[in-house]
Amino acid sequence: MIAIEQLAYTYPDGTRALDGIDLRVGKGESLCIAGSNGAGKSTLVNHLNGWLLPQEGAVRIGELQVNKKAVEEIRKMVGLVFQKPDDQLFMARVWDDVMFGPANLGMDEAKIRAEAERLLRIFGLWELHDKPPAHLSQGQKRFAAIATVLVMQPQVLVMDEPTSDLDPRNRRKLIELVNKLPMTRITVSHDLDFIWDTCERVCILSKGKMVADGPTKKLLSNQQLLEANGLELPLRLQA
Ligand SMILES: Nc1ncnc2c1ncn2[C@@H]1O[C@H](COP(=O)(O)OP(=O)(O)OP(=O)(O)O)[C@@H](O)[C@H]1O
Numbered sequence: 345m346i347a348i349e350q351l352a353y354t355y356p357d358g359t360r361a362l363d364g365i366d367l368r369v370g371k372g373e374s375l376c377i378a379g380s381n382g383a384g385k386s387t388l389v390n391h392l393n394g395w396l397l398p399q400e401g402a403v404r405i406g407e408l409q410v411n412k413k414a415v416e417e418i419r420k421m422v423g424l425v426f427q428k429p430d431d432q433l434f435m436a437r438v439w440d441d442v443m444f445g446p447a448n449l450g451m452d453e454a455k456i457r458a459e460a461e462r463l464l465r466i467f468g469l470w471e472l473h474d475k476p477p478a479h480l481s482q483g484q485k486r487f488a489a490i491a492t493v494l495v496m497q498p499q500v501l502v503m504d505e506p507t508s509d510l511d512p513r514n515r516r517k518l519i520e521l522v523n524k525l526p527m528t529r530i531t532v533s534h535d536l537d538f539i540w541d542t543c544e545r546v547c548i549l550s551k552g553k554m555v556a557d558g559p560t561k562k563l564l565s566n567q568q569l570l571e572a573n574g575l576e577l578p579l580r581l582q583a
């Protein structure tokens with residue numbers, strides 16, 4: 345479903361954020377990208393829907409190469425929930441934000457309305473659907489941002505730090521929801537307990553390079569590997 349080959353990315357100020365990344369993800373897999381602050385996780389996932397375009401190397405989604413020409417098609421396939429909800433929410437009302445993506449893709453509005461309402465109800469946002477997104481609390485914004493992407497039912501769902509700002513009960517709600525989703529999932533998270541519960545495979549990034557790739561329970565219980573890469577054991581494994 346996803347093939348990344350020798351991907352490298354340098355920001356205009358000279359920061360080399362990605363340095364020769366290779367990664368393949370199969371259809372239906374649930375993969376986590378872990379790594380300390382500044383490791384390059386957001387830079388990597390921002391390539392998956394063409395928000396960033398490869399400078400060196402290549403990214404392929406299904407049969408499509410990620411490049412300027414294919415961006416529109418790629419965004420129909422890949423839904424990206426940004427690390428900062430404010431990057432995702434820009435309309436006058438929560439409802440408009442949730443309906444914006446599907447309308448843009450030309451999806452059937454009647455069907456989408458029902459799905460949008462269902463998601464907003466799950467996320468406890470239905471009563472707030474007329475509010476400006478700027479007036480939501482942080483956790484409410486996080487859920488609204490996730491709803492704007494889920495409503496498009498993408499083949500690949502990419503979420504960058506989906507649990508930050510969520511209270512424990514809402515975090516639990518998100519675990520239950522994502523575990524029922526059929527699509528290929530890529531999750532960036534520092535919440536390794538969330539990853540333990542929702543992803544079958546973990547990749548660890550460090551300084552723009554991929555340093556480990558394997559089954560979640562094996563990697564996340566390897567204290568030495570985690571500490572060498574600026575990470576800590578999931579809370580459930582800490583004595
Ligand atoms: N717009 C930018 N201009 C210059 N450097 C940037 C820019 N965005 C990110 N960087 C740098 O690129 C590197 C990777 O950043 P990135 O945001 O991908 O890290 P991350 O792994 O997502 O970190 P975090 O866990 O803090 O979200 C960092 O060193 C960061 O300072």
Ligand SMILES: [Mg+2]
Nearest residue numbers: 385386387427
């Ligand atoms: Mg990030």
